[in-house]
Amino acid sequence: MRVTLYAMPIIAVERFVNLRMSVAAPTQATSRYDAVRDLAAADMAGVDRVIRARLGSEVALVNQIAEHIIGGGGKRLRPMLHVLAAHAAGYAGDKHLKLAAVIEFIHTSTLLHDDVVDESGLRRGRKTANALWGNAASVLVGDFLYSRSFQLMVELDDMRVMGILADTTNAIAEGEVLQLLSVGNPDTDEAAYGRVIERKTAVLFAAACRLGGVLAAAPQPICEALWRYGLELGFAFQIADDLLDYTSDADTLGKNIGDDLAEGKVTLPLIYALRAAVPQQAELLRDAIRQGSGPLHEVLAIIHTCGALPQVRARAEAHAEAALAALAPLTPGTARDALATLARYTVDRDH
Numbered sequence: 001m002r003v004t005l006y007a008m009p010i011i012a013v014e015r016f017v018n019l020r021m022s023v024a025a026p027t028q029a030t031s032r033y034d035a036v037r038d039l040a041a042a043d044m045a046g047v048d049r050v051i052r053a054r055l056g057s058e059v060a061l062v063n064q065i066a067e068h069i070i071g072g073g074g075k076r077l078r079p080m081l082h083v084l085a086a087h088a089a090g091y092a093g094d095k096h097l098k099l100a101a102v103i104e105f106i107h108t109s110t111l112l113h114d115d116v117v118d119e120s121g122l123r124r125g126r127k128t129a130n131a132l133w134g135n136a137a138s139v140l141v142g143d144f145l146y147s148r149s150f151q152l153m154v155e156l157d158d159m160r161v162m163g164i165l166a167d168t169t170n171a172i173a174e175g176e177v178l179q180l181l182s183v184g185n186p187d188t189d190e191a192a193y194g195r196v197i198e199r200k201t202a203v204l205f206a207a208a209c210r211l212g213g214v215l216a217a218a219p220q221p222i223c224e225a226l227w228r229y230g231l232e233l234g235f236a237f238q239i240a241d242d243l244l245d246y247t248s249d250a251d252t253l254g255k256n257i258g259d260d261l262a263e264g265k266v267t268l269p270l271i272y273a274l275r276a277a278v279p280q281q282a283e284l285l286r287d288a289i290r291q292g293s294g295p296l297h298e299v300l301a302i303i304h305t306c307g308a309l310p311q312v313r314a315r316a317e318a319h320a321e322a323a324l325a326a327l328a329p330l331t332p333g334t335a336r337d338a339l340a341t342l343a344r345y346t347v348d349r350d351h
Contacts, residue, residue, distance in 0.1 A: 029348035036080070036338045036345070043083040043097065044076065050101040054148060065129045065141040069108055072126055078208045079104045081233070081342065085212025085226050087335035088327075096215055098152055099161065103208050105149035106165070110172055110200075112142035117176065118263045160214055168207040175199025179265070186274065186286035188266035194235075202234030209233075209339075225329045229339065232323035236346045239316040242267035246303050248350060261299060264292040268315060272308035281306070316347045 037044070055066050079100035086096040114120070115128040116135045122128060130138040146169070153162050179196045182188040209230030213223035245260045246269045260267050266289055274282055281302045288294030303309065323343040330336045 029345050029350070032341050033075075033345045033349070036084075036341050039334060039338050040080050040083055043087075043100075044080060046094070046097040047076070047079050047083065047100040047104070050097050050152075051104060054101065054105075054152060057144065061133070061137060062141055062144050065112075065133055065137060066108075066145065068126075068129055068132070069111060069123075070104075072123070076104060077237075077342075078107050078204055081205060081230065081339070082208040082212050084335050084338050084342075085209040085230070086215050087212075088330050088333065088339060089213040089216035089218040089222055089226065090331070091212065091216035093215070095156060096212065098156060099211055099215065100208075102149045102152045102156075102165065103204070103211075105145045105152070106169060106172075107204060109142040109145035109149070110176075110204075112138045112145070113176070116142075117180065118259075118265075120259065120263075122259075158214075161211060164207050164211060164214070168203050171199045171203045175201075175203075182266055184264035184290050184292060185266060186289040188271065190268070190271050193266065193268060193271060197235060197238040198231075201238040202231045205234030205237065206230035221329055225326050229323045229326040229343075232319045232326060233343055233346060236316045236319035236323060236343065239268055239312060239319065240347045240349065243269060243309065243312045243316065244351065245269070246300060247309065258296045258299075261288060261294075261296065262292055264289060268312045269303050269308050272311045273303045273306050276306040276308060277302055313347070320344065320347045 051070060055063070055070060057063055057066070082100045082103055083096050111123065112129055115123060116130045116138050119130075120128050121131045128138075129141070149165075153165060156162075175196050175198070178192070179200060182192055182196065206227045207230070210223050210227040213226045216222075218226075242260065245258065245267070261270070270285060270289065274285055277285060284294070284298060285302060288299050320343045323346075324340055327336055327339055327343075330339075
């Protein structure tokens with residue numbers, strides 16, 4: 001099921017422009033995330049065992065590249081969302097460990113492909129696989145991880161699971177193409193931006209959460225609630241990520257600041273800045289987008305002074321609030337509380 005909701009969040013963004021949610025300091029946000037990670041630690045150790053057991057190949061280069069990105073220090077947020085959603089829906093088996101590994105393989109393969117398309121040289125503070133081994137090897141190992149994820153799916157022998165993940169991977173591919181079409185286009189609007197991040201990011205969050213309900217054989221309203229939570233969380237996560245590209249620093253973020261602009265990506269900070277900028281400022285921003293380069297310090301100054309950043313933050317917070325609201329039908333408990341904590345963490349984090 002897909003419902004495009006970016007243009008019509010459950011809670012109006014305007015409510016948050018002047019009345020913001022309480023914002024935790026980054027250290028508090030990290031502490032909350034660590035508490036959730038500790039709660040999910042036993043499950044995530046099991047997921048890691050599945051990943052390590054199924055990552056191997058007889059081809060040495062596949063092992064090198066796959067280990068480089070899988071072992072690259074990521075949060076593994078998507079598989080963690082899946083195991084927490086499964087528990088929140090009442091699941092008590094162990095299939096969620098294999099399915100979480102499937103989700104991580106899909107996500108990792110998209111990272112390999114993204115870095116090639118974006119010509120990125122840095123991710124999580126380390127050189128990207130394409131920077132180390134070249135574009136061809138990165139794309140092919142990304143394909144290997146995609147195919148390995150489908151091997152694991154077949155082993156689960158659940159057509160509903162395979163259907164959800166097949167639709168999800170197809171949507172992710174659509175998102176990549178949509179983003180490619182908007183590269184270097186300063187006329188990209190908020191609706192087009194929303195369509196890209198729905199497919200590139202939000203659908204995998206939504207699938208990870210919904211599949212927790214599917215494994216638990218939860219009633220349809222619970223599965224729908226988990227799907228809605230994941231979708232809204234995915235929007236909040238990506239918007240917050242795009243905000244950090246203009247407000248953080250390379251050491252904290254683990255990638256070069258201004259990479260989105262250098263790649264010609266028109267994200268929400270630029271869209272809102274273009275709306276508010278005076279003509280001379282707007283022309284500078286448009287030229288920078290077209291060229292994928294320009295005076296970064298001037299671009300950052302315009303974004304910071306024209307009021308775009310509070311609006312972007314408000315949009316992320318609105319989606320995080322909608323994610324929290326979506327959890328209402330779930331039975332209260334530690335897993336549901338952990339999902340709620342992750343919704344807050346998504347917009348409070350610094351990387």
